[in-house]
């Protein structure tokens with residue numbers, strides 16, 4: 248079989264052609280491997296290119312040195328990966344064909360090979376196990392093309408072994424189901440059993456790697472059923488979701504968002520499963536996502552029952568922004584995302600356009616009126632702010648300043664003569 252699409256042709260930049268010539272000149276084989284082959288066969292332009300070669304890392308280093316090609320990021324070398332940068336333009340990652348020698352459920356060592364089929368056999372899914380020559384020839388040792396046509400996501404060889412080599416593959420399986428399977432709810436009984444048996448292994452995978460995969464699953468249009476299946480198969484305790492995540496709330500939120508054609512952020516969807524601040528803290532401790540996501544998840548958990556006011560629907564949301572100790576812009580985003588979570592898309596749009604007013608009184612105004620510094624001053628400011636908020640920010644600077652003596656009297660604060 249041959250790939251001849253425009254997408255395929257468009258991959259061949261001057262830099263890639265240069266790489267191809269170097270391998271030809273030195274008589275080593277190089278092919279596209281895994282992801283890009285799958286994508287091209289699905290008529291998708293690949294977003295990154297992975298290559299495999301029969302040359303060992305040492306042979307590649309000698310070859311690139313003799314051709315004056317710069318190599319970068321040498322940390323990949325022990326897994327067989329060399330990264331080159333050509334014309335200061337484009338990076339290419341090239342990995343030596345290998346067999347993973349597994350010991351007690353960990354990658355003990357890698358062993359390099361010249362055999363394409365052996366390398367295909369160590370890969371996770373059949374659809375990810377194909378190679379593609381630079382002339383467009385597809386090399387398929389594990390039935391990947393047939394599975395792709397059937398839109399079947401299956402592990403290469405024994406599912407349990409593949410999972411135990413790298414438990415992250417459990418999440419990769421679901422990610423590719425979302426992309427490939429016509430019904431991501433449908434799993435072969437034996438695969439399902441293997442997933443259930445091996446879920447616990449995810450407890451050994453770093454939070455960062457899990458989050459990277461989970462985020463992609465949650466951005467997919469099938470996120471709801473996928474996550475439900477994952478939860479049904481017992482994933483929750485191993486990815487920081489505890490023993491009893493709120494699946495009912497999750498279903499409501501996901502379905503409503505889908506029906507309204509609203510895309511919620513991955514962390515927003517995940518927050519539906521969290522019933523308390525403690526649960527939000529545990530999830531973050533496990534998955535270590537960025538502070539932006541962390542703040543959003545705490546915000547959703549804390550305010551999910553907030554209601555719009557009958558005549559000024561956005562007011563409760565505005566009050567949160569006005570009082571925030573963080574950046575107003577972020578607080579507005581969180582408020583809008585909360586509204587989307589609650590199924591109030593139009594209010595969310597309106598809220599995003601809202602420009603929060605600035606409190607029009609400053610320390611200098613108070614000093615002029617003889618308010619002593621320190622505690623008394625902050626008490627007066629608090630009072631003035633409340634007045635301002637109670638009046639929907641519609642009090643002018645002059646009116647607020649004019650009311651200072653009265654506020655001081657109420658608070659029992661004496662005028663300080665300068």
Ligand SMILES: Nc1ccn([C@@H]2O[C@H](COP(=O)(O)OP(=O)(O)OP(=O)(O)O)[C@@H](O)[C@H]2O)c(=O)n1
Nearest residue numbers: 280281282283297369370371375376413415416
């Ligand atoms: N845990 C993993 C990760 C990767 N691979 C193999 O390495 C290839 C490249 O991995 P990666 O770039 O992470 O994924 P892709 O399949 O290329 O998908 P993406 O489009 O997301 O890059 C995969 O196709 C697969 O053959 C694997 O067997 N097991």
Ligand SMILES: [Mg+2]
Nearest residue numbers: 282283295297
């Ligand atoms: Mg890739």
